[in-house]
Amino acid sequence: MGFRTCGRRWLDLRSCYSYQAEKPDCKIVGVEPIGAAAVLRSVQQDRVVTLDKIDTVAEGLEAPFAGIYTLAHVKRYVDYLVLVSDEEIIHAQNLILEQCKIPTEPAGTAGFASLLYKKVGIPKGAHVVCVLSGGNIDLKHLKNLL
Numbered sequence: 001m002g003f004r005t006c007g008r009r010w011l012d013l014r015s016c017y018s019y020q021a022e023k024p025d026c027k028i029v030g031v032e033p034i035g036a037a038a039v040l041r042s043v044q045q046d047r048v049v050t051l052d053k054i055d056t057v058a059e060g061l062e063a064p065f066a067g068i069y070t071l072a073h074v075k076r077y078v079d080y081l082v083l084v085s086d087e088e089i090i091h092a093q094n095l096i097l098e099q100c101k102i103p104t105e106p107a108g109t110a111g112f113a114s115l116l117y118k119k120v121g122i123p124k125g126a127h128v129v130c131v132l133s134g135g136n137i138d139l140k141h142l143k144n145l146l
Contacts, residue, residue, distance in 0.1 A: 060107025
């Protein structure tokens with residue numbers, strides 16, 4: 001299973017191609033914050049949906065809409081779409097910082113938050129990849145999230 005975040009660079013679809021080219025049975029999980037769920041709403045309504053309001057700590061996932069090409073690729077390659085709260089993202093970010101000493105930004109932590117809070121059932125013995133990204137968080141913003 002591969003866990004990727006959703007946003008304006010929507011889950012780096014190249015990684016989905018790569019995962020599934022190597023392992024066709026690989027399942028891809030797309031993750032968005034509750035306050036910026038443009039992709040999930042677009043998939044649910046089978047059309048591009050523009051959000052009226054965006055409210056999340058995950059600045060990199062604040063896309064107000066998912067474009068038509070993104071929507072098509074998500075529908076083709078992503079098996080599950082899940083939502084995480086800002087609180088879950090912040091908790092996951094703090095855990096990664098404390099335990100792994102890796103500074104990630106909230107957007108790059110959302111995938112791990114979905115794992116931590118068991119948003120998708122993972123079969124026993126499954127191999128899981130969770131991409132952590134976004135080391136370009138500034139110290140002032142990081143301090144506010146701690």
